[in-house]
Amino acid sequence: MRLLYHSLAIYLSLTSQAEAASGKKESKEVEHKPCTITSPSSGAFFDLTSLQLPNPKDSKAKHPREHSWNATGHDLGYNFTINVCGPVIEPIEDVVGVDKALWRNVSAYYKQDGKIYSLGQQNSNLTMRGRKLVLNYTDGSPCDPAGSKRAHSVQDLMARDLNDNDMEKRKVKGDDDDEDEDDKKSSKKKPSSTERRKSVIISMLCDKDPLAPQLALSFVGTHDECSYFFEGRSNAACATANTSSGGSLNPGGVFGVIVIIAILVYLVGGCVYNRAVLHQRGWQQVPNYNLWASIFGFFRDIFIILTSSCARFLPSRRGYSRVNGGIGGLGSRRGRGDSDAENRLIDELNEEWED
Incomplete structure (x- = not known):
């Protein structure tokens, strides 16, 4: 028994891992499909x-x-x-x-x-x-950096700060340092790649x-x-059902599953009720057996009528056929002679039985 339990546990763990892996694959496929997405919070x-x-x-x-x-x-x-x-x-x-x-x-x-x-x-x-x-x-x-008033104001403030800094540095440093400052300023004015x-x-x-x-x-x-x-x-x-993955069902498939379940409930429940409560046996256990038998008989009669009507268009059989003669014909004479012989045989058997 322990071996059986261990084997069942291993089987269930393997199946759960396989289902998880398949679920991950399906989710990845859904994420990578263009113009579609699955909500990570609601699953929609x-x-x-x-x-x-x-x-x-x-x-x-x-x-x-x-x-x-x-x-x-x-x-x-x-x-x-x-x-x-x-x-x-x-x-x-x-x-x-x-x-x-x-x-x-x-x-x-x-x-x-x-x-x-x-x-x-x-x-x-x-x-x-x-x-x-x-x-x-x-x-x-x-x-466009100058597309709004805010951009203009920011640029003006930046320009003022640069001019003030340049003036102070020029007062402190000499003429040689002015060239370095001009190079730095020109580098700042260059457009950035970002x-x-x-x-x-x-x-x-x-x-x-x-x-x-x-x-x-x-x-x-x-x-x-x-x-x-x-x-x-x-x-x-709007959120819809995911019909792109093979594991999901479209609305038609869901409706088909519901119909199949309803039919199974009708048959199983009807059979149990007829057997346990009404004590029916055999085909009488099927719910509404007489109704289904009459419907089957109706379609059977329709099939027989159609096949018999179509048989008229088939070619006639070749071979010997029995010919029935008239009243004075040979056939009537043979039939009358056979009946007389049978009557004589019966009379003889009766007489022997009585003796």
């Missing part, structure tokens, strides 16, 4: 692939969409063009501050004074901020209204015209 699954607009040239739809998603900039004086988890489908050129090889990967942009400014490159990795589903685009066009670039943050919210559009994209605000915030409402942003 989100899939935004239906909001990704493909290129009309590559689309298999009968009437593909020819424009990306749009959002109104309101007081900014320009509007935005955005695609979800993919580059915009409009052909764009001469993007400010972006290499030509990266123009086709721009996922959000706006036009101002005839120039195109990128808000970020393509990104298919979704992020969960608590319960919020977030999509982020980065590495857009360079930010310049800020425009970016986008889109907060996706669930909208279960059946009459709502596929995606309602709204502009929320911006900081120094460098970081832009949007809000997107769509039915695709």
Whole structure:
């Protein structure tokens, strides 16, 4: 018995480890699938692939969409063009501050004074901020440091501090030191390689209204015209069942499982009731046996009728066939002679039996 218990324990431990490993593989596959994510806190699954607009040239739809998603900039004086988890489908050129090889990967942009400014490159990795589903685009066009009053004030203060420091150092040091200070000052004025670039943050919210559009994209605000915030409402942003992994079931599979369980409960429960309470045996234990037998008999009769009607169209059999003669024919005479011989034989057997 101890050997049996040890073997069962080892078997259960191995199966649990296998299930854990398979669960880890499935979670990794879900994380790596583009434009999908599973919430680490609630386990809810989100899939935004239906909001990704493909290129009309590559689309298999009968009437593909020819424009990306749009959002109104309101007081900014320009509007935005955005695609979800993919580059915009409009052909764009001469993007400010972006290499030509990266123009086709721009996922959000706006036009101002005839120039195109990128808000970020393509990104298919979704992020969960608590319960919020977030999509982020980065590495857009360079930010304008003089885009706000705050930037101007900061630059003025920095310039004043530099001038004051230079004057004090020049009073203390000689002419030779002035050249070194000029070199340092010029080096500070050189643009740094880590310049800020425009970016986008889109907060996706669930909208279960059946009459709502596929995606309602709204502009929320911006900081120094460098970081832009949007809000997107769509039915695709609602939590759904994960149908990408093999272990999960879609709604049709769940319905099928429920139907199978209901049938098993009906059969097993009915058989137990008929056997234990009604004391039925044999086929009578099946619940509603007479009903199912009549239905089976009905389909059996239909099958016989169909097969018999179809048999008329089959070719007739070849070979000997019995011919029934008329009243005065040979067949009638043979039949009458056979009956007379049988009667005589019966009479003889009766007489012998009586003797």
